[in-house]
Ligand SMILES: [Ca+2]
């Protein structure tokens with residue numbers, strides 16, 4: 001049975017049979033904004049480009065690796081001192097499914113639009129924390145998006161085996177003016193990986209601002 005994550009909640013990555021989750025997916029499902037229209041006439045669809053990303057930090061809280069869209073312009077990233085985007089982590093422990101620029105155009109398809117696959121056994125030993133976060137590239141805030149949810153599950157990007165935890169983001173007044181969400185972090189404690197749900201939303205204009213925020217306020 002999936003846990004509905006609450007802000008600040010910490011969970012063990014343990015299955016009901018006592019074994020650990022070491023290979024799983026973190027996925028985000030969201031919808032484009034559909035307005036007007038009657039019997040299919042005059043229906044307008046506005047694409048929504050959310051980006052699911054993650055950064056890895058070491059014991060001192062320094063950035064050591066990242067996964068975010070390679071579509072971000074390098075000159076834009078360079079202004080913030082950020083390296084080019086990529087979809088694989090150093091040891092191929094984490095991998096992104098690719099940048100979805102639109103969201104579901106015909107209602108909720110129940111599938112995640114961007115997915116990061118995680119293999120904890122391959123994460124470099126210097127990585128102590130892995131932060132997952134969401135940015136909206138467009139101008140709308142999360143409250144205007146019909147639905148957006150993040151979930152952790154066992155399976156593959158095309159086949160969901162068992163949902164472990166879910167977190168709902170979109171379409172709620174508390175997200176007015178908010179365009180970034182620091183979802184949560186995986187972290188090592190006594191040689192084991194755990195997950196902590198952060199759930200803090202911010203008005204950050206772009207992903208670089210969110211990464212700075214993570215490094216300055218969350219990683220230490
Ligand atoms: Ca995207």
Ligand SMILES: [Ca+2]
Pocket residue numbers: 029030103104108109110111112113
């Ligand atoms: Ca979807």
